[in-house]
Amino acid sequence: MKRLAAALLLLAALAIPAPGAPDVDLTAMGRTMLFAVVRDIKNNPESYLGRRVKMAGQFAIIQGVDAQGQPDPDKIFYNCVIPLAQNSLEFGVAGELFYPEDFPDLEAPITVEGVYEKYEDNGTTYYRVGQSAIEDRKSTRLNS
Numbered sequence: 001m002k003r004l005a006a007a008l009l010l011l012a013a014l015a016i017p018a019p020g021a022p023d024v025d026l027t028a029m030g031r032t033m034l035f036a037v038v039r040d041i042k043n044n045p046e047s048y049l050g051r052r053v054k055m056a057g058q059f060a061i062i063q064g065v066d067a068q069g070q071p072d073p074d075k076i077f078y079n080c081v082i083p084l085a086q087n088s089l090e091f092g093v094a095g096e097l098f099y100p101e102d103f104p105d106l107e108a109p110i111t112v113e114g115v116y117e118k119y120e121d122n123g124t125t126y127y128r129v130g131q132s133a134i135e136d137r138k139s140t141r142l143n144s
Contacts, residue, residue: 022054022113031084038085045118045127053129054113055089057082059104059136075121078103080112080129090128092117104136111135
């Protein structure tokens, strides 16, 4: 009985992230789990709000469009493409950063960590890993 109690206590301790550790660490997952969790984040974003997420992948942007369907230079969405998950997650940065000079090259390997959040733009709700710290192989200048 003492062994069972000790085992349960150990499992409970392992389930609690260390202070400062991400709640959802996509960098530590195998292919199947990674695919499933990223899909769940996309399909059930509300259940991840406020959780610290860490991911690794390739830097990408998505160019937003205006009401006429034309590219809008003020709408650039930053993404971390996660090839093993066959998907990507948007991330946001804080401060005065300008694309492209303050960001990694397109398709550069990056690691992103931040808190999952919801935001609205022109009446449309979006989700992203917000206020992100971004590391690339060239530098860590993008930490916010």
